[in-house]
Amino acid sequence: MDSGGPDITTFCLNGKEVSVPADPGERLSQALRERLGAREVKVGCDAGDCGACTVLVDDAPVCACLMPVQQAAGRRVETAKGLAAGDPVAQALMERFQDRGAAQCGICTPGMIASAVALLRVNQAPDEATVKDALGGVLCRCTGYRKIIEAVMATGWVLPADGPAGTAIRRVDGQAKLTGAEAFGDDVAPAGTLEIRLVRSPHAHAAFRLGDLGAFRAARPGIAAILTAADVPGRNRYGVIPGFIDQPVFAEEVVRFRGDPVAAVVGSPEAMRRFDPADFPVEWQPLPEAATSDAAMADGAPLVHGDRPGNHMCGGFVAKGDAAAALAAAELTVEGVFETGFVEHAYIEPEAGFARLVGDRVEISACTQAPVMDRDTVADILGWDRSRVRILPTAVGGGFGSKLDVSVQPYLALAALKTGRPVRLTYSRTESMQSTTKRHPARMTVRVGATTDGRICGFEFNGVFNTGAYASWGPTVANRVPVHASGPYRIGDYRAEAKAIHTHCPPSGAFRGFGVPQAAIAQESLFDELADRLGIDPLDFRLLNVLENGQPTVCGQVFAQGVGVKACLEALRPAWVAESAAAQTFNDHAMTLRRGVGIAAGWYGCGNTSLPNPSTIKSGIRPDGRVVLHQGAMDIGQGANTVIAQIFATALGASLGAIDLIGADTDVTPDGGKTSASRQTYVSGNAALLSGRALRAKILQLVNAPETASLTFHEGRIEVAAGAQRHVIDLARLTPDGEGYVLRAEETYDPPTKPLDANGQGEPYAQFGYAAHLAVVEVDLALGTTRAIRFVAAHDVGRAINPMLVEGQVQGGIAQGLGMALMEEYLPGRTENLHDYLIPTIGDIPPIETIIVEEPDAHGPFGAKGLGEHVLIPTAPALLNAIRRATGVRMTSVPVTPSHLRAAIREKG
């Protein structure tokens, strides 16, 4: 019998025998990552809910987070890294993943690979159902799973590694994602680094008093520091919108949501393994809470912030024409109250990072969507000049908006400063879900009128958005919603108002679409109802009112070009006709199952709303002939590294093979702005285009070559050919600058917008992107379950820089839209893990047909428009409209769980 105590476990890791000392019951994932350096094993939940840590033990996929390392004794353990090195089945699979873009952020990929290899070892030609059964235990939040299924089944695309803007090529940064070599937030700290744990409020609203911290620390060897509000040398507040910097790093006296941190404990890994936050000396005195926006607006409601009466944070407003008069004159009106709840981003990578002091500076490596904002925020918190903070972002295992805000960064900086030593911090899944931002719950009251010939006649929107305890991006949501609530339609008489209300809930912030997906649910649902009441086909009704070139938006903005929503809707017509007929035939013979087809459209303005949001891209040529692209636009899985490089290479006239990518790093890459607002392809893409063109011009100028010349980059020289003329630039003869570049170009692009006036009239965005989705569902009337069986998604992207990445965005966005519509419901204190909070699995996403519409935009690089947020805006309303056609029931709140839908079906009778 094995004895107790810290023991040595011996097993075979990727073909090599390893012996590892570990604590009794230490998770295999922990031992692999921290004791054996196998950081390719990614941890997403520590509960078997996400499958990211899947490894093979004696050929069987298991969650390494659920196995004590001692159970691996004498067994064979294989990880993605080992599979990549030595298994031909895995190697071929990884190539197929690259060809299809089946890895986006890459955090789930090692687990997907391991699970798929286990299947392919016993079944070389699995069908789709078998693939789903085998991969059902690994969650992916980026891809929508369809490309993963294709990669495992060896169907779909084979792609080149190089190609100009407009061609589908593999990701330039794909390989490391497959082997697990990609270093995410938790993957950069050396083993043994001091660890930080936060002490968080268990109450939604409470006063608190810290106890004897000195005694607590003295009793616990290995604890290096305890941090509280008193340890914040600069401003103990952060935020993202000027005027709304209201979130404390550490709460002072009062906590405002469950999860609000009051202290941090820093210690050695051994000490932190013994640390239980429940032992921390703090006394709570719970206070009355405002849990919903209704409660927060009620008379006498407890104030979340004393200086914001009525818990009213801010509002947004757009008015054009006379909505009330138009509605009064309308021959038909429909109205409804629509509700949505908190939605969690549920990226598979919890927030994590590492920091160290270097001289009089602090360097922070963490997952982020906004490195420069992180730098500025941390500098303010430390009370330091910005030049003393360096942000070296790690790979990002999904963001979707939430990693625009700082999370771990302030604590990393403060702990590094306090201890003088390197530190790391990784949120648990529960911490991540408790404390980081959410999609705003909304209650929207909407009225729409029409004339009997089907023209919209008056539109009123009133939305109340639960913005949680702190501001985060709530003001942006309040501003964006009234601008977008009309949908991409021509509406002359319009009034939309949005209010952001504080509650004692986690802060609501940025989440793919900034409130627009919520508004689209209300608007597109009512448009379907209006079409039905008018007896007009829902697609025809939309086309009758659709926005076109030369027509004013509800903000009075007129685009002479680039409005492609009509083409998106038209692109759905064949599927609309065929699927509607097929559903009718099905329903004629079905008993408890009913099929329905729904459509919805959407639009989204790319970039900040009427505010500057420049991106800068720098490039240079080294004497050795390598072109270096300083690419600061964070790639969070969506593909910015590839898209920006393709745009730049095309503008320069080079192949991608000639180009080295650098970044992001606030010391060496200029500000690419935040990865948000669907702005990177458009804004940073334009900066890359300008940088590439400027660099090209400098090269041509050296030899006086015409613009039509072709460039070839060689070791130490550039060949310039124009017709019969051929020049060679010997780079060794040029003098390198301080950064080692013989030629360089740094260019900035900022979208041209104009401010909105008091009525929201102006030019909020230089471009919009457009979309229309069709969803086919099958509803089980007796159980209330909804199964999506097909999507067709038409997206006007202006110009698809990389059609493979466009499809990836569309499929991933639809998966998130489906989750929001059918299953996702974040309830503070109740669904703070990935088994109570459900996101779609591989078995929930049906085939998705992507139709790329290219209505070039005058401002976009090669005509390109943004895409990231557009992709989920029409999904939920298309599903709701499909459910209505299947059942006759109009669902006005999401998620439409079986329980809710069945209740509505029963009520209808």
Place this chain on the structure above:
Amino acid sequence: MGYFAPRSLDDALSVLAAGNARVLAGGTDFFPAQGRRPIATDLVDLTGIAELRGVTQGQTGWRIGAATPWSDVIKAPLPPAFDALKEAAREVGSVQIQNVGTVAGNLCNASPAADGVPPLLTLDASIEIASRSGRRHLPLDRFLTGVRQVALDPGEIVVAFHVPATDDMDRSAFLKLGSRRYLVISIAMVAVLLRLDGDRIADARIAVGACSPVARRLPTLERVLIGQDRAVLGRTDLVAVEDLASLNPIDDVRASAAYRMDAAAQLITRALHVAANRGGANG
């Protein structure tokens, strides 16, 4: 704190008897419940004890070792009466969970939504428990006493499940209802076992999970069905509200209580239909 991986049941019982130790098998409930908190006890890993693993047939029926992982249940050659158990096994979490999560673990965790319980109830399974003072057997419904509560005393270990001999003409089915396809905690689930004598229902066993603190058989409904012609199974109004009187589901984040009752009735009807239309071993 120590980690003990005994090879024999006696050794395991000795460690447990010595005091402050917790039993660990597949770890699929242990680690999620533990989270990041330090482990404050000794651990006794039961997965290395041969007696606790495997599915075997004896003279009076079947024996499933307590620490048999669900994937081994799926792979075991078993008669059709076990189809429901295998279907439930495929719904336990994911492949990853099924590869290590054990049958006894599923029961001892005593979640109202434990997938393994309804099929074992329809199999009339009993549970064999060992301690240093000997062994005892309990019917499953007496072992499960409440939410997260089982009749297991300190120092005791679940050794095996025993299923009395099944009939080749038995047929069974399991249906699980959740809000997504994989990795989902049941809103409601139903296991049924039918024994047909020609067209006559000779035996009917129906168990419902996630609709009461502990999954329950529905003896009233079973009695109504036994003796009837199998044609009755085609009726959509087969299940009356009073048949479900022993259930008392809760409202929670997954569903309302009313929905669970509604869904349970529907699932029972469907599961009976599925089972009835399955061939038994000879058909």
